[in-house]
Amino acid sequence: MSAARPPSESLSVALLGSGGAGVLTAGALVTEIAARSGWYGFITRSVGPQIRGGEAAALVRLATRPVGCMDGAFDLLLAIDWNNADRFAAEIPLTPESIVVGDPKSGTPPDYVTQSGARFVEIPLAEIAKGLDGGRANMLAVGIVLGLAGIPGDRGAEAIRKQLSGKGEDIVTAGVATLEAGIAQTEAIADTPQLAAPPASSGERWLITGNEATGLGAVRGGIRFAAAYPITPATEVLEWLAPALTTVGGTLVQAEDELASINMAIGASFGGKPALTATSGPGLALMIEALGLATAAEVPIVVVDVMRGGPSTGIPTKSEQSDLNIAIYGCHGDAPHVVVAPLSVADCVFTTQWAVHLAEMLQGPVLVLSDQFLGQTKAIIDRPADLSFMTRRSVAAEIDAAKPYHRYATGEGGISAMALPGTPDGQYTADGLTHTPRGTPSSRGEDHVAQLDKRRDKIESHDYGAHWAEIDGDGDTVILCWGSLSSACLEAAAKLRAEGVAVRTIALRLLAPLNTARLGEALAGARRVLIVEQTHSGQFRRHLQGHVAFPGEVDVLARPGPLPITPGEIADYVQKWRS
Amino acid sequence: MSVTAEAPKRKASDYISDVKPVWCPGCGDYHVLLSLSRALAQMELEPENIAVVSGIGCSSRIPAYTNCYGFHGVHGRALPLAAGLKVARPELTVLVMSGDGDGFSIGGNHFLHACRRNVDLTYVVMDNRVYGLTKGQPSPTTEPDWDSALSPGGTGLRPFHPLVIALASGANFVARCFSGDVNGTARVLIEAIRHPGFSFVEILSPCVTFRPDEKQWKTLVHPAPVDPTDDPARAARRIMTDDGFNTGILYRGNRSPYRAPAASEPQDPGVLERKFVI
Structure with missing residues (x-):
C-alpha cells in the first residue's frame, strides 16, 4: 500500500463491466466491507435496458459522514472489461486526478477515459484470477479498490459470507484469498486517493435501500394492507412489503393493474385497515381518478410514487423529479391532498411513516414522492429513530x-x-x-x-409541525429544493460555506399544501433564492411562485434526468450568480 | 294449542334506505333492489355487516338505496375496491353491484381477474344492454345492429358473453336471473352469497326508457331445463347454445376461495429491522 495525497473525506468509485462480470456484486461487497469497517456511503447502479446481460456499472461513494448524492467526479474507475463502456461517458466523469484500472487484455478504454487525463494502471485481472484457486476477476477488483482506497480487507470474509450466503464456505475462502491478492496488487501503486479514517462508531448502522426504507416506514406507520402492480423503479417497495406485511399480520395483494391496486387500497382502508400502494409515473397517471375518489370519499390511503424519467415510458431506470405537477395538480376538480417527499434514503423511513399518519389523521390520500435514485440506492445510515405518532384515524x-x-x-x-x-x-x-x-x-x-x-x-x-422542511445554515443566499435533491444542495452549501459564502438551505418535505407562512419566515432576509430541481420545465419553481412572493432575486437550476445534479455544479452556479 | 311460527328476525324493508332512487319508472333495477333486500332478510344478515360496492351507471346507484354500508366508487373499479375490502375484512358480506357498461367494458379487465382471484364476493351485474345514465349508447352486450346516435346503424360488434367468460376465467358460481322474477332472483342471490369464492349473477334488467323492446323479456325468460353442473366445460357449452334467456343457477364450482398468506402469529415490526443491521 502506498499513499501520498492527503486522505479524503469522500471517495467515489466506479466498477464497470459487461453483464455476468459481477461488477454489481463487487460494488456491493466494497460497500459492505466499508460499512463494516465504520465508513458511511452508498452504492447505486447503472444498467442498460436489458433484463440480463448488457453492460453494468456499480457507482459507489464512501465517506466519513453520511452522504446522499453523487460527487462531481470519480476518484477510481475499475473496468473488468471495456465492452460498451462508452455509454457511461456522462455518468462516470473523470479528471486528471482519477485513477483508472483496466485489464490490458479486455479491450481498449473508450475515448472519454483516455482523454480525461486520468492516470491509467494496467492489471491483468483475468489472468491473475485464473491463476488463483476459485479466483474471479470481480473479487480481485474488490481487493484492488480496497487497496487503492486504503480500506482494510479484514472484514472481507464476513461481508462475502453475507453477500454470497448459501454458496458455501469454499466460495468464501476462495473469495477472501482473491480479495487479498487484489489488495497485494495495489502495494506498488503510489499516490492513491486514500479515504480518511472512519468516524468513531455512533451506534447501530444499517445498510438499506430507499425502497426498503419506504416499506419499513409504511409498516412502522401502521400500514397493514398493500396492493401491488409491478413497475420500475418502485417494485422493490412492494417486494419488500409482501413478506414483511405477512410477518406483522397484514396482507399484500397483487393486482391486475394500477387502476385495481389503488382501488383495492381504498377498499381495504374503507374497511379500516391502513392501506398503501406504490408505483411510478405511468402507474400514478392511471391512479389519478381514484386519487380524486379517495379525496372526495375521504378515505385514507398512501400512494408512493418512485419517480423516473417521463413523460410516457420515459427512462424507467433513471431518476427525475418531474411527477411533481401530476402529484399535486393531476386530479380533476378541486381535490386538495397532501404530497410529501423524503429527503434522503434514511428519510424514506420517516417521511413514509409520517405520510401514513397524515393520511389516517386527515382521511384522504397522501402521496409520497420518492425517486429512482433514492429508491434504488443502498446506503449506510444511522438507524432511523422510530417516532410514533399518537393521533390516529x-x-x-x-x-x-x-x-x-x-x-x-x-x-x-x-x-x-x-x-x-x-x-x-x-x-x-x-x-x-x-x-x-x-x-x-x-x-x-x-x-x-x-x-x-x-x-x-x-x-x-x-399543524404539520417542524416536519414541513429541513432548514440548514444562515445567510442571505438561499438554496431551495425538495426531496431527493436535498443531499446535493446541503453538500453544495457546505462547500460554499468552506469557500466563505454564507448559505441557507431549505429542503421541503411537505410539497402540498405548501406551508406558505413558515416558508415565508424561513425566507426572511434572503437576497438571492436559487431553486434547484430535477425537471426540464421548472415545475417546482412554478409551484412555489404560484404561492410565495420571494423577497429577493430568484433563479432556477432545473435540469431533467438522467444525470444527477451534483453539489459542485450547484456551488459553481451560486458562485457565478454572486459574481 | 296452536304453534305459531317464530316471527322473522328481519324484514326486507330493514335493508332499504330512505333515499329515493333516480331510476326511471319501470326500470328493472327497482326489482333487483327488492330481490336483494328479500334475500338479505331471509339470510338474517345484520345490515351493518354487509357492504354494497358499485361503480358508475344507473345500476351502480344502488348502494345508497340500501341500508348497508356502501361504496359508490369510480367507473369500472368496483371489483378491485370490493376485493380490497373483503381481504381486509373477511368477516363482512361484500356484494358488488354493477351494470353491463361498468362491468364488461370499462371494468372488463377487473372482471377477468376477479373471476381468477376467486375472492369470496358476490358480483351482480344488472344487464340492460345499454348505457342508460348517458342516455342510450350501445354497451358490450348490445346487439350489433342496434341503432343509436353514437353508433348509427349499430356497432357491428359481436356481443360480449359474460357468463361464458366468467366460466373461462374461473368464477366459482354462475347464474342468470330476470329482474321481473323477484322471488326467483332472491333465491339465486341467497345461493350466490352463501357459495364460497367468486359468485357471478347476471340479472337481465330491462331499460324501459332506451330499450323499450326489452319489455318483451318477461315473455322470453324461462327456468333452465337442467340442474346446475359442477363441470365448467359442460356449463359453458349449455350457455353458449341456449337462447340467452335460461335463468337459474348454471354452474357451481368447488375452487377454494382466495386466501392471503397469513402469519401464524403476527410479530412486532421491530423484527423487520434486523436484516438491515450491519
Whole structure:
C-alpha cells in the first residue's frame, strides 16, 4: 500500500463491466466491507435496458459522514472489461486526478477515459484470477479498490459470507484469498486517493435501500394492507412489503393493474385497515381518478410514487423529479391532498411513516414522492429513530341509534369521525358524487361548497409541525429544493460555506399544501433564492411562485434526468450568480 | 294449542334506505333492489355487516338505496375496491353491484381477474344492454345492429358473453336471473352469497326508457331445463347454445376461495429491522 495525497473525506468509485462480470456484486461487497469497517456511503447502479446481460456499472461513494448524492467526479474507475463502456461517458466523469484500472487484455478504454487525463494502471485481472484457486476477476477488483482506497480487507470474509450466503464456505475462502491478492496488487501503486479514517462508531448502522426504507416506514406507520402492480423503479417497495406485511399480520395483494391496486387500497382502508400502494409515473397517471375518489370519499390511503424519467415510458431506470405537477395538480376538480417527499434514503423511513399518519389523521390520500435514485440506492445510515405518532384515524366506534349518523359532518377543522363497516347504525355510502353530510348524493350548490370547504380546511388547518422542511445554515443566499435533491444542495452549501459564502438551505418535505407562512419566515432576509430541481420545465419553481412572493432575486437550476445534479455544479452556479 | 311460527328476525324493508332512487319508472333495477333486500332478510344478515360496492351507471346507484354500508366508487373499479375490502375484512358480506357498461367494458379487465382471484364476493351485474345514465349508447352486450346516435346503424360488434367468460376465467358460481322474477332472483342471490369464492349473477334488467323492446323479456325468460353442473366445460357449452334467456343457477364450482398468506402469529415490526443491521 502506498499513499501520498492527503486522505479524503469522500471517495467515489466506479466498477464497470459487461453483464455476468459481477461488477454489481463487487460494488456491493466494497460497500459492505466499508460499512463494516465504520465508513458511511452508498452504492447505486447503472444498467442498460436489458433484463440480463448488457453492460453494468456499480457507482459507489464512501465517506466519513453520511452522504446522499453523487460527487462531481470519480476518484477510481475499475473496468473488468471495456465492452460498451462508452455509454457511461456522462455518468462516470473523470479528471486528471482519477485513477483508472483496466485489464490490458479486455479491450481498449473508450475515448472519454483516455482523454480525461486520468492516470491509467494496467492489471491483468483475468489472468491473475485464473491463476488463483476459485479466483474471479470481480473479487480481485474488490481487493484492488480496497487497496487503492486504503480500506482494510479484514472484514472481507464476513461481508462475502453475507453477500454470497448459501454458496458455501469454499466460495468464501476462495473469495477472501482473491480479495487479498487484489489488495497485494495495489502495494506498488503510489499516490492513491486514500479515504480518511472512519468516524468513531455512533451506534447501530444499517445498510438499506430507499425502497426498503419506504416499506419499513409504511409498516412502522401502521400500514397493514398493500396492493401491488409491478413497475420500475418502485417494485422493490412492494417486494419488500409482501413478506414483511405477512410477518406483522397484514396482507399484500397483487393486482391486475394500477387502476385495481389503488382501488383495492381504498377498499381495504374503507374497511379500516391502513392501506398503501406504490408505483411510478405511468402507474400514478392511471391512479389519478381514484386519487380524486379517495379525496372526495375521504378515505385514507398512501400512494408512493418512485419517480423516473417521463413523460410516457420515459427512462424507467433513471431518476427525475418531474411527477411533481401530476402529484399535486393531476386530479380533476378541486381535490386538495397532501404530497410529501423524503429527503434522503434514511428519510424514506420517516417521511413514509409520517405520510401514513397524515393520511389516517386527515382521511384522504397522501402521496409520497420518492425517486429512482433514492429508491434504488443502498446506503449506510444511522438507524432511523422510530417516532410514533399518537393521533390516529378518527373512528366513530359507537353511534347513537336515535340520531342519523353524519359521516361527512362539516364543522371545526373539517375532520369527521368515520364509521367502519360492522359498526351498528353507522351505515353510510362513501361516494365520489358530491354528497350531503349524511353521504346522500346531491347536486346542490350549498352541499358542494360545504364539502369542498371541509376537504380543504382539514388539510390546510392541520399543524404539520417542524416536519414541513429541513432548514440548514444562515445567510442571505438561499438554496431551495425538495426531496431527493436535498443531499446535493446541503453538500453544495457546505462547500460554499468552506469557500466563505454564507448559505441557507431549505429542503421541503411537505410539497402540498405548501406551508406558505413558515416558508415565508424561513425566507426572511434572503437576497438571492436559487431553486434547484430535477425537471426540464421548472415545475417546482412554478409551484412555489404560484404561492410565495420571494423577497429577493430568484433563479432556477432545473435540469431533467438522467444525470444527477451534483453539489459542485450547484456551488459553481451560486458562485457565478454572486459574481 | 296452536304453534305459531317464530316471527322473522328481519324484514326486507330493514335493508332499504330512505333515499329515493333516480331510476326511471319501470326500470328493472327497482326489482333487483327488492330481490336483494328479500334475500338479505331471509339470510338474517345484520345490515351493518354487509357492504354494497358499485361503480358508475344507473345500476351502480344502488348502494345508497340500501341500508348497508356502501361504496359508490369510480367507473369500472368496483371489483378491485370490493376485493380490497373483503381481504381486509373477511368477516363482512361484500356484494358488488354493477351494470353491463361498468362491468364488461370499462371494468372488463377487473372482471377477468376477479373471476381468477376467486375472492369470496358476490358480483351482480344488472344487464340492460345499454348505457342508460348517458342516455342510450350501445354497451358490450348490445346487439350489433342496434341503432343509436353514437353508433348509427349499430356497432357491428359481436356481443360480449359474460357468463361464458366468467366460466373461462374461473368464477366459482354462475347464474342468470330476470329482474321481473323477484322471488326467483332472491333465491339465486341467497345461493350466490352463501357459495364460497367468486359468485357471478347476471340479472337481465330491462331499460324501459332506451330499450323499450326489452319489455318483451318477461315473455322470453324461462327456468333452465337442467340442474346446475359442477363441470365448467359442460356449463359453458349449455350457455353458449341456449337462447340467452335460461335463468337459474348454471354452474357451481368447488375452487377454494382466495386466501392471503397469513402469519401464524403476527410479530412486532421491530423484527423487520434486523436484516438491515450491519
